[in-house]
Ligand SMILES: [Ca+2]
């Protein structure tokens with residue numbers, strides 16, 4: 001991350017913003033600027049985050065410049081809460097002469 005005077009950014013942090021990082025689920029590497037998860041995520045609880053990442057340059061104390069960027073994170077769904085049947089197997093029998101559309105079984 002570079003600012004307009006090309007001073008190398010040496011500090012960064014994630015600030016919460018409208019449902020962002022107030023519970024500390026993300027961090028930003030102090031020097032490399034890599035955004036990482038801190039805890040496991042759960043799409044069924046929250047499926048998207050809007051983070052504001054702030055960089056602070058290495059200018060003289062008292063006149064340091066900051067810049068921000070918005071990072072939008074979408075949590076993709078994994079089938080970890082799949083629907084379940086009450087039984088693993090179902091069995092029934094019907095006459096071969098049943099009319100079309102006859103109910104056979106409810107699963
Ligand atoms: Ca989940």
Ligand SMILES: [Ca+2]
Pocket residue numbers: 043044077078079080081
């Ligand atoms: Ca899921």
